[in-house]
Amino acid sequence: MKKICLPVFLLVIPWFIRAQDTLDIRYDVNLETMAIIYNLSDAGSFLFEHNPPPRAMLARAITNRFSDLSDHEAVQWVNYLYEHDMVDLYDIDLSLYMTPLPEFRQYAPFPEMYYENDSLSAEEVQAIFDSCHAAVRRFYQDAGLEDFFRREAAPLYKKMMQELSGVRPPENYLSAFRSFYGNSADTYSIIVSVTSFNGIGRSRKITLHAEDHIYQFVSADPSTQSANIDLDHTENITIGYTDPEYFREIAVHELIHTAFERPLRYDSTNLLLIERLSFLYNAPMEKAMNAQGYYSWSQCLDEHLVRLGEYQLSMLTGDTVQANRYLQYCISERGFIYLPVLQNLMEEYINNRELYPDIASFLPVLLDAWWRSEQPEFD
Structure with missing residues (x-):
């Protein structure tokens, strides 16, 4: 499965925002947490080593902030999943299938390909993922991430949301997508990130109680993110969401993937x-x-x-x-x-x-x- 492709409101935002034909752009504690864990893992080391500085300097700085947890059981579980080809190189968006931390319970099955295993049943695969999820809950507590997101990282998230106000795609692209592909979902969300490796886009279509929820993960633009990062002085940092063309291209690209995923794969x-x-x-x-x-x-x-x-x-x-x-x-x-x-x-x-x-x-x-x-x- 491995492939290389290449006020603080986050914690109180509703789990699902019903907004048909309306675009919800936000960040997500689950994904931010998984990005830190992946960055500390062998998969993250691979990305950092094969994409040297000045690439992803913000992710490097935040990862260094938690370097004392590089041997944490959650990191070891990600290493296990990656080594055994059970996840892709940077599958942090699987965290969107989970209820918000600190609960972090899986509310919908992962895509079928994650349960396809030559030596394990689907139930055994799920049990392994469940063990990983329990370790992630403990990492969240051990790393003090609730306080980190609310306090230390708050200026970064405020800066990111300010940048996003200037790159939001036109609302009519959602109605155009729905009309052209005959593809209807109940909610559409673009998930952005401060902690993740930059230059990555992913998409997920999650079905829950006969309702479809489309997520497009758009990480920061490597070409505009600051190369010099000082987490104690965030006022001069550019997160990497200032180029409308980059943001639109990645967001629309990932949205269209959701129209083809099931008919092309299954x-x-x-x-x-x-x-x-x-x-x-x-x-x-x-x-x-x-x-x-x-x-x-x-x-x-x-x-x-x-x-x-x-x-x-x-x-x-x-x-x-x-x-x-x-x-x-x-x-x-x-x-x-x-x-x-x-x-x-x-x-x-x-x-x-x-x-x-x-x-x-x-x-x-x-x-x-x-x-x-x-x-x-x-x-």
């Missing part, structure tokens, strides 16, 4: 069609994808569809200049050469929405038509 018909298209993952394409942290044909295909979605949502929200510029950038600079083919094939979906009420109903048609199409080649 639909047996789609899986067969995806395998039939694997000849497209030739040596030049593999090289281009590997350079960006994508190491399989399924990831390559998924990223093509998501990037096309970014283009289409920009068009729908009226930003045609940015949309066309981004599409050409993805094709010419990032190696996503199948985008023009997919763009043409998507016209069937766009023009026949009564036949295809959502993207999941159209994907088998798209994948089959793609297989029958003439394919471009790298120059």
Whole structure:
């Protein structure tokens, strides 16, 4: 499962904020805590070593603040999960499946892939995760994190929220997403972070009591975060949420992933069609994808569809200049050469929405038509 991709109101914010077509941007104590634990773990060491300073200096400074807990049982549990391929390199967003600390109880099952294990049953896997969760509760207490978040780190969170006020995506991108993909959720949240390694985006769609909650995790921008960090003088620190284009790109990118996750990963018909298209993952394409942290044909295909979605949502929200510029950038600079083919094939979906009420109903048609199409080649 490992992959390299590359006033204080937090503690009293409602667990779920019902805000259909409204975007909730916030930080989360669970995720902030797990980021510190991961940063202290072998996975965090890997990230820090392979991305040397001045990358992620804020995360480094906060991690050093808790360095005396590097041998804590919670850190050792993360090392165990990572070593045994039970989590990805930086799966801190799994903490969103938990009730708020200090309780930290799992309220919904993790995605199915986390229970797929050659030697353990799903029940045994869950028991291991439960032991890790208990250790996280103890870490939260032992590290004094409630006081840290309320007092010492409060200026950092205040600064971050001030930065975010200038980069909030347009509200109409949510309605455009729901309309275009036929994808309806009950809440939409962008989770931001002070403690996590920067330059990371993830998405989660969590279902609870027949309600869907979409989370997009957007960590800080490495290019704008301060390189010189003094936690005793936070007034001069830039957290890394000052570039609207960076924030919009990561947030929209991760949102679109939620539309494709289940039909691409779990639909047996789609899986067969995806395998039939694997000849497209030739040596030049593999090289281009590997350079960006994508190491399989399924990831390559998924990223093509998501990037096309970014283009289409920009068009729908009226930003045609940015949309066309981004599409050409993805094709010419990032190696996503199948985008023009997919763009043409998507016209069937766009023009026949009564036949295809959502993207999941159209994907088998798209994948089959793609297989029958003439394919471009790298120059």
